[in-house]
Amino acid sequence: MxxxxxxxxxxxxxxxxLVDGKAYELSGRRTHGEEELRLGGSCGGGIGxxxxxxxxxxxxxxxxxxxRIALDHLGASVRYNDADFGDPYTAKIRGMSMKL
Structure with missing residues (x-):
């Protein structure tokens, strides 16, 4: 099914x-219509x-x-959807930065 x-x-x-031994948190809210939400912020360098x-x-x-969650050196991009992309949502992500 x-x-x-x-x-x-x-x-x-x-x-x-870990780069600094502590976690970081990125958060944001999609109001409507965007297919992907970009959460900007420092991930502390290294690999998120x-x-x-x-x-x-x-x-x-x-x-x-x-x-879907994708981390990079500039923050994260997230996708969280049902059948369409029109519903508002709130996203919070916790991460750490590993040494290269």
Whole structure:
């Protein structure tokens, strides 16, 4: 009935492998219409790694069609959608920066 495709990778990281040893948080809100939400902010240099996230539709309960998080040195881009791209949502991402 439903077709799902999940790709998940994880690793245990020692604190000595982190740039500054602490987490950062990026957050933002899509009001309507944008296909992708860009969360700007410093990830502390190095390679950004995800340590947690929270997404919430702001106008009720929805079926989830797409969830994507991409970290880079400038912040993160997220996609969180149901059947269309018109619903507002709030996104919070926690991450850390690993040494190169």
């Amino acid at each position: 439903f077709d799902y495709d999940v790709h998940l990778q994880y690793a245990y990281v020692f604190k000595s492998q 790694v995800l340590s947690g996230f929270r997404f919430q539709f702001d106008n009720g309960d929805h079926h989830l069609r797409e969830l």
